[in-house]
Amino acid sequence: MAGESGHGAQTSGEYIAHHLQNLQVCKVDSEWVWNHCAGNPMAINVDSMFFSVILGLVFVFIFRGAAKKASAEKPGKMQAFVEIVIDFIDSSVKDTFHGKSSLIAPLALTIFVWVFLMNLMDLIPVDWLPMLGGAIGVPYLKVVPTTDVNITFGMSIAVFFLILFYSIKNKGIGGFIGELTLHPIAPPMKGVGLIAAPFIIAFNFILESVALLAKPLSLSLRLFGNMFAGELIFILIALLGVWQLPLHFGWAVFHVLIVTLQAFIFMMLTVVYLTLASEEH
Amino acid sequence: MDINMTLIGQSIAMLVFVWFCMKFIWPPIMTAIEERQKEIADGLAAAERGQQSLDKAKAESDEIVADARKQATQILDQAHARANEIVAEGKADGVKERERQLAAATAEVEQETNRAREELRGQVSAIAVASAEKILRREIDAKAHEDILSKLAAEL
Numbered sequence: 001m002a003g004e005s006g007h008g009a010q011t012s013g014e015y016i017a018h019h020l021q022n023l024q025v026c027k028v029d030s031e032w033v034w035n036h037c038a039g040n041p042m043a044i045n046v047d048s049m050f051f052s053v054i055l056g057l058v059f060v061f062i063f064r065g066a067a068k069k070a071s072a073e074k075p076g077k078m079q080a081f082v083e084i085v086i087d088f089i090d091s092s093v094k095d096t097f098h099g100k101s102s103l104i105a106p107l108a109l110t111i112f113v114w115v116f117l118m119n120l121m122d123l124i125p126v127d128w129l130p131m132l133g134g135a136i137g138v139p140y141l142k143v144v145p146t147t148d149v150n151i152t153f154g155m156s157i158a159v160f161f162l163i164l165f166y167s168i169k170n171k172g173i174g175g176f177i178g179e180l181t182l183h184p185i186a187p188p189m190k191g192v193g194l195i196a197a198p199f200i201i202a203f204n205f206i207l208e209s210v211a212l213l214a215k216p217l218s219l220s221l222r223l224f225g226n227m228f229a230g231e232l233i234f235i236l237i238a239l240l241g242v243w244q245l246p247l248h249f250g251w252a253v254f255h256v257l258i259v260t261l262q263a264f265i266f267m268m269l270t271v272v273y274l275t276l277a278s279e280e281h
Numbered sequence: 282m283d284i285n286m287t288l289i290g291q292s293i294a295m296l297v298f299v300w301f302c303m304k305f306i307w308p309p310i311m312t313a314i315e316e317r318q319k320e321i322a323d324g325l326a327a328a329e330r331g332q333q334s335l336d337k338a339k340a341e342s343d344e345i346v347a348d349a350r351k352q353a354t355q356i357l358d359q360a361h362a363r364a365n366e367i368v369a370e371g372k373a374d375g376v377k378e379r380e381r382q383l384a385a386a387t388a389e390v391e392q393e394t395n396r397a398r399e400e401l402r403g404q405v406s407a408i409a410v411a412s413a414e415k416i417l418r419r420e421i422d423a424k425a426h427e428d429i430l431s432k433l434a435a436e437l
Contacts, residue, residue: 038283041283041286042286043283043287048291052291059304063304064306068309072316072320075317086311106307107303147421150284153288154289154291
């Protein structure tokens with residue numbers, strides 16, 4: 001509730017805007033300043049990075065802990081849980097990607113668990129952590145990293161570079177360029193049609209480039225859009241006073257589905273893109 | 282909402298976490314899983330083999346029991362036959378013995394009868410002589426008629 005959120009009297013608009021504001025730091029005139037960084041391309045969203053890295057570390061500690069104690073004979077409960085997740089990822093990857101790669105499955109695991117944990121932050125009531133932050137002097141706190149387009153874009157760009165890397169590794173530079181220029185319309189290689197070839201190649205290149213660039217863009221915007229919308233609805237529900245309790249519960253239950261689904265979709269599409277990149281078609 | 286350096290930061294963080302996962306998380310857990318899968322497969326194979334040898338042993342034991350049963354029946358049959366034989370033999374012996382004893386008894390009775398008859402004859406003659414003697418003593422001299430009397434006694 002706006003009035004109870006500990007930031008004094010706020011209108012609903014201010015309340016929402018406050019919740020959607022990242023804690024930012026940037027360098028202005030060789031001095032680090034907080035929260036006056038709107039539009040500054042060198043700014044860093046401290047809260048997004050903080051929670052993202054913390055959750056990444058949570059993933060690493062849980063799974064590394066299980067991996068260190070992993071034994072074939074007597075798996076502990078934690079190991080059993082971790083193995084279920086890994087087995088799930090492994091079978092999902094194997095269904096799609098048939099080559100041999102020591103990267104894709106761990107990549108998929110990291111993406112799935114990490115994105116899942118980041119999405120899961122959405123289920124913490126929207127005021128708790130910002131209030132706690134306010135109490136220790138942090139003016140803004142956006143706790144769900146995946147509602148920050150920088151975070152989802154950062155991940156999808158890493159995936160994008162992996163796509164480029166795999167394409168070139170498996171098809172060679174020539175194969176990759178050919179893929180960009182010789183589809184979907186095969187340019188004529190001899191005769192009078194040769195005159196039209198450069199145009200066809202240019203057309204193909206534009207089409208294929210858009211298709212290629214759309215991959216990371218759609219990947220990140222899908223996750224960002226879903227999580228941002230979900231977070232916004234949580235914020236709106238939080239404005240409703242006492243009625244937020246049943247509504248929040250209902251939306252949270254529904255959101256559990258979205259949280260898991262979006263993490264899975266992000267992972268699965270990454271695997272599919274990398275599969276496409278490493279297979280001839 | 283604006284794009285800023287967070288993007289690069291997140292990309293770097295992601296590559297680090299993926300690298301860490303690839304190096305230190307995925308391989309040991311996968312190794313453990315595969316090792317366990319192999320152990321389970323081996324265990325199942327061993328159980329299969331055990332089941333087979335159990336089946337074989339069961340078949341063997343069934344065979345042995347059937348053999349033993351057959352032998353037992355044979356032995357029982359033999360014993361029955363032998364017992365019948367023994368009873369028959371005993372019966373035959375008994376019959377023979379009875380006949381023998383009967384014959385012996387018959388012979389003894391006959392012998393006894395003959396002896397009794399001899400004795401009786403002797404006594405009768407003695408009585409006859411004695412009575413004749415008594416009669417004759419009164420009428421005749423014993424000495425004079427002795428030859429007639431002894432002739433009589435011999436005839437009896």
